[in-house]
Amino acid sequence: MFSNGFFMHLAQFLDYLILEKNYSKHTYIAYEKDLKLFFTYCNENLDEIDVDKIHYNQIRNWIVFLVESGKSNRTINRKIASLKAYYKFLVKIEILDKSPLIKHKALKTSKRIQIPFSTSEITEVINTLKKEKGFKATRDLLIIELFYGTGIRRSELIELKCIDVDDQKKQIKVIGKRNKERIVPLLPSLIDSLKRYLIYREEVIEEQENEYLFITNKGVKIYETLVYRVINSYFSRASIKVKKSPHILRHSFATHLLNEGANLNAVKELLGHSSLAATEVYTHQSITKLNKVYKKSHPRNKK
DSSP: OBOHHHHHHHHHHHHHHHHTSOOOHHHHHHHHHHHHHHHHHHHHHSSSBOGGGOOHHHHHHHHHHHHHTTOOHHHHHHHHHHHHHHHHHHHHTTSOSSOTTTTOOOOOOOOOOOOOOOHHHHHHHHHHHHTOOSHHHHHHHHHHHHHHHHOOOHHHHHHOBGGGEETTTTEEEEEOGGGOEEEEEOOHHHHHHHHHHHHHHHHHHTTOOOOBSOBOTTSSBOOHHHHHHHHHHHHHHHOOOSOOSHHHHHHHHHHHHHHTTOOHHHHHHHHTOSSHHHHGGGGHHHHHHHHHHHHHHOGGGGO
């Protein structure tokens, strides 16, 4: 069994994620879940052990166990990343001299190609919602237009406050990962949808105090599953694509900008990425289009 000290260090690590690294609650929960799964495995398969007595071979046995349990390489890599971060923290606070995962290499994974919505699919959904009236339809329209018009993340949209929106300057302030702030411009059509939504929002909220831009019909802050249901529900009527989620709208935003010749660095800033490597994930569709143009247009290909 693990000593109490092991769990004390876990609590310290989770506090560190929130207070110093400014990780989101969603990330915090994922790390906690991954680490507790590892602790459970060790308690069930190892003799009495402490944090500084775990070796890489024992961690590797856990990896084998996860593989045999049917977990994908991508899922396993995420769990090991959580454990790696935990050991890095233990080195930082001088509980360990070095991490047992210092030489670990991630399992190979195939690149997942996210298929964006087409412009016609997005236009169909937006035009359908514009014909409807009332709080819910107006709110859902603004949610969809914000995702597609700004490339915002789901967590960022949920945390948007009314004060973050500047309709005069036609821009919003977005608080991204690790509390990094960015300013994103708003399209004129988006401003119109925003103004219509705010009228309905006032009717719903009445005397209540709520600083968040997006609320439910009961006047409280929206939540992750509600946002997912909004996107999935409307796009299920317009698209036969397997995956219909807020992230696909963000992916569509980036892909369509790149297809129209937008600068990769500019898209990176709009998305709130810390490096170009993260943004390059969205270039697959634009490269595919470029290849078609290249093969069709190059003189040597016509011979």
